[in-house]
Amino acid sequence: MQYLVSVIFDRDKDGFATPEEGAAIDVFNERLMAEGHWVFAGGLGTTDSATVIDNRGGETMFTDGPFLESKEFVAGFWIIEAADLDVALKLAAEGSKACNRKVEVRPFM
């Protein structure tokens, strides 16, 4: 079973990742790989760099900015392999500690 672990960035509280956070994330990533939980992970640019595309009509529409303006946004993610939610929650808790941010866990369908 795969889960998406999204890293939640709070504009008001969080700054850019520090070198310590980066190092902790590396350690965590290595563990995910060693224990067979790793699928993929990545950091994202801020929502200022987002573009929304709507091609449902006749003409492709581009909108500058994110689909939802909010003070919190997804700043990165892991996709992990876990037997069940208990395993996923434990890994996500460690991920939250490593990156020093809140995270959200959602199952893939």
Added chain:
Amino acid sequence: MNDADVGKAITRAHHEEWARLVAFLTRRLGDLDIAEEAAAEAFAAAVQRWPVDGVPPNPGAWLTTTANRKAIDRIRRETRREDKHKEAQLLYDDDPPEPAGVIGDERLRLIFTCCHPALAMETRVALTLRMVAGLTVPEIARAFLVRESTMGRRITRAKDKIKAARIPYRVPPAEDLPNRVSGVLAVLFLVFNEGYLASGPDSDPVRHDLTAEAIRLTRLIRDLMPEDGEVAGLLALMLLIEARRTARVSGGGELVPLDEQDRGAWDAALIAEGHRLVRERLAAGQAPGRYQILAAINAVHTSARDVRDTDWSQVVALYDQLVRLDPSPIVALNRAIAVAELDGPEAALAAVDRLEGKLAGYHAYHATRADLLRRLGRSHTSRAAYDRAIELAGNTAEVAYLTRRRDQLGR
């Protein structure tokens, strides 16, 4: 056997077999939703068949067989590809009778799934009442004063999340157990409290069905974890509160405070059992948790034959211990109530007034202040505090009591 006897047999079977049935089917089918539906259909079948065919010699076995058949029917109806192998498994599994211990564990598994920390607290309470206690959705909706459709959606959403996010159906491993058990106890205590101090203008002041169910489930947890101090503590606490249930509300539907209760009306058997549990925990010599301390406080109260015999210094000492564990303003408020008996209302009022910032929206804060001000002869401020307490109180018996107290104030 007449219809009334059959009705009783069905009620008893529901009480004894519901959780076991749901738990058994969930493990077998890996699907809480199908398990719940099949169990409900089996009981509906019993309501139809038993008055005609008679109560079967082993109601549990009859219900299990019937529910199993209903579940297979549903899976067949859905005949989706992925269910084919499930069906085959069902057909070839010969249903060996399970030893009692395993059956117990089975229900425990169900409780831990319903009380999973990834579910919101209100959802955990609702799901536990439905799946483990076997209350119907309308009954649960009534208990928590929400629409039936709202409660139905809440339970459906929870079942969907359990399935989609794969919340495991098992008792957590030993290293996670203490944390997870405390989550289960919190749910059971919430159920008990809702029964004990039911809210809402139209609800009975005490919902005995909820307090009884909470006690029954806590006993179940205790059977399975007899050495856990907090489980014993919570059971003792519930028993010592439940023992005073009938003395707590007057014939006129008014709350009777502890110092005015007819102590002869307390349930001696429940008190004896509660005291036995508290003594057992004291003898264990381990640092007590929150529920054990609350149970000990209630043991001190229920040991006094007359309110004047209450060992208030012991009560305050226990609250001191509780404050160190749980420095919440509500604990501080309850401590102040005991301080009033030990050091007088003046000292207590000073302690209560310090809590205003945190408890200004809580009816018990104003009720406590009103009582202390009344005892100090400050009728005018007392009246204002009663007014505010009445405005905020949700329990009908409590409102009646506070109103009488206010109206008895001198000018």
